[in-house]
Amino acid sequence: MASASLARRRRRAERYLWAVTGLGVLTLAVRAPVLVPQHWWVTGITLLMVAGGSLWPIPLRRGYVDFTGAGVLLAYLLGGPASALWAQLGGSALGLLYRRRPRLQAAANLGILATALSAATMAAGLVRGTALRALTLILVDLVVNHVLVCGYFAVGEGPLEAVDAWRALRWDLTGWMVGLPAATAGILLSYPYPVLGEALTGLIFVTAVWFLALWVGVRRLQRQALVVAGSLGQVTQVLDGEALEGVEAPISRTLDFSAWAFYLGHEPGRPLELRAARGAWDVGLLPPPRLEPGDGLAGWALATGQPLRIPDLDQEAGGLFGPVREPGLAGFRAALLVPMVSGRTVTGLAVLLHHDAGRYRATDLELSRIVGMQVGTTVKTRHLLHETRRLSVSDPLIPQLFNYRYFVGRLEEAVARAARGEGTGFSVLFLDLDGFKCVNDRYGHLKGDAVLREAVEVLRGEIRQEDVLARYAGDEFVALLPGAGAEEAARVRDRIGRRIAAHGFSGVREVLSISVGIATYGIDGADVDTLLNVADQRMYREKRRHKEAASDREGCSGEGEKRRADVSHLTLDTGNAMLSRSSTGWEMAEKGDMA
Numbered sequence: 001m002a003s004a005s006l007a008r009r010r011r012r013a014e015r016y017l018w019a020v021t022g023l024g025v026l027t028l029a030v031r032a033p034v035l036v037p038q039h040w041w042v043t044g045i046t047l048l049m050v051a052g053g054s055l056w057p058i059p060l061r062r063g064y065v066d067f068t069g070a071g072v073l074l075a076y077l078l079g080g081p082a083s084a085l086w087a088q089l090g091g092s093a094l095g096l097l098y099r100r101r102p103r104l105q106a107a108a109n110l111g112i113l114a115t116a117l118s119a120a121t122m123a124a125g126l127v128r129g130t131a132l133r134a135l136t137l138i139l140v141d142l143v144v145n146h147v148l149v150c151g152y153f154a155v156g157e158g159p160l161e162a163v164d165a166w167r168a169l170r171w172d173l174t175g176w177m178v179g180l181p182a183a184t185a186g187i188l189l190s191y192p193y194p195v196l197g198e199a200l201t202g203l204i205f206v207t208a209v210w211f212l213a214l215w216v217g218v219r220r221l222q223r224q225a226l227v228v229a230g231s232l233g234q235v236t237q238v239l240d241g242e243a244l245e246g247v248e249a250p251i252s253r254t255l256d257f258s259a260w261a262f263y264l265g266h267e268p269g270r271p272l273e274l275r276a277a278r279g280a281w282d283v284g285l286l287p288p289p290r291l292e293p294g295d296g297l298a299g300w301a302l303a304t305g306q307p308l309r310i311p312d313l314d315q316e317a318g319g320l321f322g323p324v325r326e327p328g329l330a331g332f333r334a335a336l337l338v339p340m341v342s343g344r345t346v347t348g349l350a351v352l353l354h355h356d357a358g359r360y361r362a363t364d365l366e367l368s369r370i371v372g373m374q375v376g377t378t379v380k381t382r383h384l385l386h387e388t389r390r391l392s393v394s395d396p397l398i399p400q401l402f403n404y405r406y407f408v409g410r411l412e413e414a415v416a417r418a419a420r421g422e423g424t425g426f427s428v429l430f431l432d433l434d435g436f437k438c439v440n441d442r443y444g445h446l447k448g449d450a451v452l453r454e455a456v457e458v459l460r461g462e463i464r465q466e467d468v469l470a471r472y473a474g475d476e477f478v479a480l481l482p483g484a485g486a487e488e489a490a491r492v493r494d495r496i497g498r499r500i501a502a503h504g505f506s507g508v509r510e511v512l513s514i515s516v517g518i519a520t521y522g523i524d525g526a527d528v529d530t531l532l533n534v535a536d537q538r539m540y541r542e543k544r545r546h547k548e549a550a551s552d553r554e555g556c557s558g559e560g561e562k563r564r565a566d567v568s569h570l571t572l573d574t575g576n577a578m579l580s581r582s583s584t585g586w587e588m589a590e591k592g593d594m595a
Contacts, residue, residue: 016152017108024111027118028085043083045199046075049182050091052209053175055098065171067209068092070179072117072141073134074186081121088117098358108152116144134183138176142169255336255364255371257352261287263302264340264348264379272302272349279353288321291349296321298351301337305346307372309365310335312357320351333357338368340376347379395471397449398456407470407478411528414482418521427489429479430517430535431459431496434546435510436475443508451505455512458503462495478532486520493518515543 049071057066071091076084092113096106120141124133146169182205259279263272271292281287288295293303296319301308310316313333319325320335332353340348350372354360390399393406402410414426433455440448452475459469459477468480481489493516500514517539518524519531 013152014104017104020115020148020152021104021107021111024107024114027111027115042075042079043086046071046079046083046087047090049074049205050087051094052091052205053179054092054095056209065175065178066095067175067179067182067205068095069138069172069176070182070205073137073176073179074183076121076124076137077130077134077183078186081118081125084121085114085117088113112145112148115148116141119144134180138173142172142176145172255338255352255368256354256359257336258332258355259353261351262348263287263291263351265346287351291321296323297335298337298349301339302346302349305339305341305344307339307365307368308335308337309360309362309368310337311360314357320353331355334359336360336364336368338372340372340379342373342376342380345376345380347376398453398471400460401456401477402468402470404470404472404478407468407480408528410468411480411531414480415521415526415528415531419526424483425485425521427481427484427486427518427520428531428535429477429481429489429493430472430519430532430539431477431479432515432539432543433475433500434513434515434543436512438510439505439508439512442510447507451508451512454503454505455500455514458499459496462499463492478535484520486518486523489518489520513546515539515546517542 050068053066053068053071068088068091072084072088075087089110093106093110096109120137123140124137127133127136149168186205257279259277259281261277261281262275264275265272271290274287274289274291277287291298291302293299295302297308297310297316298321311334313320313329313335316325320329332355334354334357336352336354338350338352339346340350350368352360393402395401395403411428414423417423418425433452436448436451439451455475456469456477459479463469463479463481466482468482470478472478481492484492496516497514500512503512505512517535517537519535519538521531524534525531
């Protein structure tokens with residue numbers, strides 16, 4: 001349904017472009033009798049002035065200011081409406097060709113210019129006085145031009161917000177006002193030197209515009225470099241899921257865009273995940289949640305680690321995120337894809353899109369390369385820091401488990417909170433896997449390590465996500481159960497005992513069990529050492545009972561070892577119940593019910 005709506009909107013926009021193109025042709029046809037310039041040299045000189053203003057606009061943060069109005073105004077005041085119209089159309093056409101606008105959009109643009117300027121020259125002809133005519137020409141041209149442009153957005157891409165419409169109007173008015181001194185100088189020089197003065201004005205104007213655009217571009221690059229250097233520290237926060245504007249700020253102040261998306265990889269070599277998206281994304285073009293190398297143009301930049309500048313997306317047959325061109329891609333004209341690179345590792349990718357073709361230039365490509373390398377190094381350093389932190393709290397044999405040092409730290413925090421009266425208490429479990437030495441002796445330590453990992457998966461399935469499970473040593477584990485009293489801890493112990501006893505460990509014939517000791521804060525102790533000692537002693541008492549209950553079981557080194565299915569009898573004391581296994585299966589009875 002979204003694609004159908006997008007198609008209808010695109011058809012409406014295309015019809016509107018044809019309509020304004022036809023309006024421009026009709027305007028020229030109606031005014032054909034007065035379209036022959038009387039002063040060809042004025043028309044030629046001012047056409048070059050308009051072309052200079054169109055070719056070298058002054059870049060701003062969210063757009064451009066061009067000085068084409070100076071040439072149009074000078075052409076009108078010296079050569080009349082015909083010279084102004086031809087200077088406007090000819091100079092603007094050169095600028096449109098340079099920016100490679102699509103033919104229909106370029107024709108519609110010229111149609112809007114012709115209609116607006118024709119209305120402005122007719123209105124200016126109704127007033128007297130050079131200054132008043134110039135002011136009327138400027139105001140009417142601005143109003144008609146912006147009404148037609150806003151009509152295109154209302155029909156095709158959605159109505160412009162008031163702030164955007166006002167910003168565009170203000171920039172165009174600024175271009176006209178800045179052009180007034182040039183037009184005034186041309187008029188003054190034309191009196192003593194009719195042709196030479198106008199030519200000199202045009203030459204000085206075009207040269208000044210070129211140098212101004214060059215100077216602004218250099219200053220912009222300097223500001224961008226300073227912004228990038230000052231904002232890289234914010235990028236590290238994105239890896240922690242905080243302050244997504246930490247990436248948006250340096251990018252938005254460095255490279256202009258209509259829409260952008262930022263992908264980040266948690267691990268080198270893995271697909272990147274979407275972490276942020278801003279701007280005018282279309283329903284027909286939404287950034288996918290995951291991006292892999294080779295997925296469209298963005299995937300190419302990810303695979304090669306090289307930034308990619310696309311001046312005109314209409315010239316690309318493929319899609320941005322896949323092999324097929326996305327429907328919503330028609331709303332954008334230029335793209336800049338910036339991989340975040342550290343060495344040979346790509347840690348992220350920024351996708352920038354703009355509505356204007358040719359928006360990103362070679363200088364933007366080189367700047368993006370620098371940004372990508374610096375941000376990539378920052379992100380990789382952050383990855384290494386996270387990995388170091390993870391290893392410092394993880395068990396070396398079973399990385400999914402915390403180590404004992406981390407566990408003691410968490411236990412100390414829990415004791416301190418409970419002593420202040422915060423929280424609802426907690427319990428500590430000491431766990432020891434029974435029969436594990438038998439597994440090591442018979443199958444070797446590698447198989448023993450695999451059994452430990454398998455047992456950990458069972459344990460993790462029986463505790464909550466907020467509980468802390470750590471490895472103490474060998475086949476012994478400790479667990480912290482925040483908010484769990486003695487009864488809740490006993491239920492957890494029982495569940496763990498039943499699951500371990502019923503679990504068939506891969507490649508192991510023996511039936512394993514687990515001994516669990518419990519200590520509860522406030523009942524069994526109020527400090528770390530006491531709680532751990534109580535839980536440890538209870539675990540060893542439980543372990544002795546298990547050995548006595550399984551005394552009829554054959555040793556792991558004896559001949560004629562029985563398989564798990566042939567174990568005649570095994571009794572497990574889980575605290576509240578006795579769990580018994582016979583040839584017919586598992587049976588459970590309350591204490592006192594079994595002899």
